[in-house]
Amino acid sequence: MEVVMKTPFGDSWDLLGSPLTSQVMAPLGALQTLVGSVVRNDVARPGGVGVIPGQTKFGALQTTVDFFVQSDDLAATDMKFRKAFSLWSESAAPVVVEVDAGHAMGRFYWDLWLAQPLPVWSVRPDRVDSETISAQLFNPIGLARSDPMAGENIVTVTNHGDVTVYPDFVYSGSGGVVETPSGAVFTLPDVEEFTVIKTDPMNLKIDGVFPEGIPPMSVGQWILPPGVKAVWDIRVINPWS
Incomplete structure (x- = not known):
């Protein structure tokens, strides 16, 4: 240790x-x-234990x-x-x-x-x-x-942590269509400089981007346009076990 x-x-x-x-x-x-x-x-169970x-x-x-x-x-x-x-x-x-x-x-x-x-x-x-x-x-x-993880093109996220994982999308130049694990799609806008798009609903600031995450003990897959990278980490309440 x-x-x-x-x-x-x-x-x-x-x-x-x-x-x-x-x-x-x-x-x-x-x-x-x-x-x-x-x-x-x-909440106390009404009429019971x-x-x-x-x-x-x-x-x-x-x-x-x-x-x-x-x-x-x-x-x-x-x-x-x-x-x-x-x-x-x-x-x-x-x-x-x-x-x-x-x-x-x-x-x-x-x-x-x-x-x-x-x-x-x-x-x-x-x-x-x-x-x-x-x-x-x-x-x-x-x-x-955890240490940060990243992927491009077809990205599989396996969540062994304790809270939902919402990946960030990192890119510059052309955006393109992103397909989420549920099959929903949205379009990332073209940008002139290095940009980080956060999909966590607490930090989501771009209209049309769908805040879909992977719940604990679940797996999901995103399909990304060329040049776009997904970056995420796993969060746990107890890193000692």
Whole structure:
């Protein structure tokens, strides 16, 4: 198993390493709390026992991880660690925790921000060589992402994840007719520059483009015009199993 933390500034730390190999580490048990939450609105069964299950939705990830930071120059490492993290905003780059836990789909990635500011020092870092920093971590959608996947012409999407997959279409120049898994068709417009068309209904901004996705545990096929590439990833609530 490997768990690596990568910062927006190019630093990389093996969180399951040793003091000989990594300046920042964390207990495996704490890292395994990087799991999304399930939200379901159940309704009491009238006149009976139990409930009528509501629709399953996923809430944000929010958990606390204690990081052990050690270095011959702790002040510099402490500064790198603190500089890497930002409170959540649309424009703030995340810290990325890469999880390779032997999942059948390969590595997954948590994009993480802070839910609360990091605590101040208990001891000045220029006077010690190690410290523990407790970070309240946050991911707004509560889902880890796979490596990106891509295809052209006839594209088959297999969704082993936990939420519906909506591919993006990437191209420049001529568009053309796209056929969706249901057989519906729409036309991508011609463009003068590199363009990304998102089909997720939450982000769809072009009239006539059909927001069709592949539900969990399903397979679908798109037929694309020449020069158009489909790009997607898989999202899971728990990348540890």
